[in-house]
Amino acid sequence: xxxxxxxxxxxxxxxxxxxxxxxxxxxxxxxxxxxxxxxxxxxxxxxxxxxxxxxxxxxxxxxxxxxxxxxxxxxxxxxxxxxxxxxxxxxxxxxxxxxxxxxxxxxxxxxxxxxxxxxxxxxxxxxxxxxxxxxxxxxxxxxxxxxxxxxxxxxxxxxxxxxxxxxxxxxxxxxxxxxxxxxxxxxxxxxxxxxxxxxxxxxxxxxxxxxxxxxxxxxxxxxxxxxxxxxxxxxxxxxxxxxxxxxxxxxxxxxxxxxxxxxxxxxxxxxxxxxxxxxxxxxxxx
Amino acid sequence: xxxxxxxxxxxxxxxxxxxxxxxxxxxxxxxxxxxxxxxxxxxxxxxxxxxxxxxxxxxxxxxxxxxxxxxxxxxxxxxxxxxxxxxxxxxxxxxxxxxxxxxxxxxxxxxxxxxxxxxxxxxxxxxxxxxxxxxxxxxxxxxxxxxxxxxxxxxxxxxxxxxxxxxxxxxxxxxxxxxxxxxxxxxxxxxxxxxxxxxxxxxxxxxxxxxxx
Numbered sequence: 001x002x003x004x005x006x007x008x009x010x011x012x013x014x015x016x017x018x019x020x021x022x023x024x025x026x027x028x029x030x031x032x033x034x035x036x037x038x039x040x041x042x043x044x045x046x047x048x049x050x051x052x053x054x055x056x057x058x059x060x061x062x063x064x065x066x067x068x069x070x071x072x073x074x075x076x077x078x079x080x081x082x083x084x085x086x087x088x089x090x091x092x093x094x095x096x097x098x099x100x101x102x103x104x105x106x107x108x109x110x111x112x113x114x115x116x117x118x119x120x121x122x123x124x125x126x127x128x129x130x131x132x133x134x135x136x137x138x139x140x141x142x143x144x145x146x147x148x149x150x151x152x153x154x155x156x157x158x159x160x161x162x163x164x165x166x167x168x169x170x171x172x173x174x175x176x177x178x179x180x181x182x183x184x185x186x187x188x189x190x191x192x193x194x195x196x197x198x199x200x201x202x203x204x205x206x207x208x209x210x211x212x213x214x215x216x217x218x219x220x221x222x223x224x225x226x227x228x229x230x231x232x233x234x235x236x237x238x239x240x241x242x243x244x245x246x247x248x249x250x251x252x253x254x255x256x257x258x259x260x261x262x263x264x265x266x267x268x269x270x271x272x273x274x275x276x277x278x279x280x281x282x283x284x285x286x
Numbered sequence: 287x288x289x290x291x292x293x294x295x296x297x298x299x300x301x302x303x304x305x306x307x308x309x310x311x312x313x314x315x316x317x318x319x320x321x322x323x324x325x326x327x328x329x330x331x332x333x334x335x336x337x338x339x340x341x342x343x344x345x346x347x348x349x350x351x352x353x354x355x356x357x358x359x360x361x362x363x364x365x366x367x368x369x370x371x372x373x374x375x376x377x378x379x380x381x382x383x384x385x386x387x388x389x390x391x392x393x394x395x396x397x398x399x400x401x402x403x404x405x406x407x408x409x410x411x412x413x414x415x416x417x418x419x420x421x422x423x424x425x426x427x428x429x430x431x432x433x434x435x436x437x438x439x440x441x442x443x444x445x446x447x448x449x450x451x452x453x454x455x456x457x458x459x460x461x462x463x464x465x466x467x468x469x470x471x472x473x474x475x476x477x478x479x480x481x482x483x484x485x486x487x488x489x490x491x492x493x494x495x496x497x498x499x
Contacts (some may be wrong), residue, residue, distance in 0.1 A: 036403075038296065055373065055407070081408065082373055082375070082408065083373075083407075083409075083451065084408055084409060084410050084411065084450075085450075087449075087450050089449060090449050091448055091449035092449070134299075135327065136316060139325075140375055140376075141375070142445060142446065142447075142449065158379055170351070187298065187299055187326075187327040188327065190326055190327070190328075190365050190373065192299075192314070192316070192326060193299040193323040193325055193326075194300060194316065194318065194323070194325060195299055195300030195323075196297070196298060196299050196300055220344035236300065238300040238301075238302070238323070239300070239302075239318070278298055281298045281299075281327050282298065284295060284327065285296040285298075285327060285328065
């Protein structure tokens with residue numbers, strides 16, 4: 001651990017042991033099975049203006065899947081600026097975005113460090129790409145804006161063992177939440193945007209009962225046996241433009257249109273999240 | 287500024303406000319595909335163009351009535367009511383209030399505090415070069431006879447400047463030092479266009495004095 005300035009917690013999992021009585025076995029048995037229709041996203045709660053000291057802020061919560069031990073996604077985003085650039089930086093005719101995404105140390109099953117690790121940096125880069133397409137950057141020359149997203153709860157099933165499920169799929173859900181919450185915070189901060197951008201995830205999953213893999217939106221990795229591929233889309237609904245596309249996984253070669261279908265479903269998920277965003281922003285003013 | 291009835295509504299970024307052929311874009315809006323869209327979260331205001339001053343004169347010649355862009359109402363989205371905080375960027379032509387932080391023989395470095403009537407949240411740095419201090423006898427200007435650190439200066443933005451500074455000018459009568467402190471630490475009052483006087487010690491100090499409104 002390179003962080004020597006703080007007293008760090010123990011490295012590694014800090015999950016209390018789950019005793020194997022009847023109830024827990026039942027929970028384990030009922031694992032899997034998606035409780036929603038394949039084209040429905042989970043309920044989400046979005047609120048702006050939660051951090052008084054920031055120029056703009058927002059809080060996003062996505063409900064859990066309803067079982068005990070499964071946490072939802074909780075994100076808090078603060079926007080600082082527009083403010084002047086540091087003296088060392090060169091002249092910029094447009095606003096300079098800097099995005100930081102950080103998991104809280106307790107957000108996931110595997111405890112996170114205080115410093116940003118490569119996956120968090122990766123999320124920050126994707127978030128910046130998604131927001132840059134939505135911002136009218138030349139309204140604010142010579143300025144910078146900091147967008148900081150804290151992931152308070154990381155949308156993970158704490159009862160599955162470490163080997164089950166791949167954490168890399170969780171990053172997709174986290175990114176789509178980050179995009180939606182950052183968009184709300186930017187609007188709250190009064191930074192010019194061409195549209196509200198929201199994130200959506202679609203995945204190609206295969207379950208034991210099904211003959212062929214199917215496409216679902218807003219997937220929870222622990223609810224499916226296997227995720228073959230997933231894509232996270234940042235989409236501007238009134239412009240009908242995609243500002244960021246992150247695709248991961250392997251598609252079966254049999255269906256050539258599968259990729260397009262997956263992207264379309266991702267856009268659909270994003271459009272649904274955007275309805276929440278629009279509602280929330282309307283409440284902010286009204 | 288007349289607000290037409292029924293237009294005070296809420297807009298979110300990306301919301302369609304109307305065709306660009308019927309409205310002029312104001313602050314907080316942008317044009318895409320010949321349509322006017324909101325780019326901020328806020329309240330929509332429509333302001334009618336100012337009528338030409340004076341009573342309508344008797345027609346002395348017949349002109350073809352043309353719909354010039356200036357006759358279109360301007361739509362703007364403002365953030366009043368959303369939040370009290372309002373960050374603005376100093377623009378060329380704005381009058382700003384600033385505090386002098388550092389002087390050198392060639393320039394005075396200032397911190398911009400107020401832009402127009404808005405108190406700025408962030409700190410923006412400005413620069414008054416020796417040739418921009420006053421309009422006449424520019425070659426005889428000395429920075430230390432015009433500004434001292436701690437003075438409050440009313441100035442005009444003349445350029446977006448380089449990476450760090452806005453370029454400001456005080457080359458007008460009503461621009462210059464409006465609040466100055468003497469070497470003894472007392473607030474001084476202006477006596478003429480280039481002197482401030484300390485009421486307690488009676489000593490006068492040189493400044494580029496702003497003409498009182």
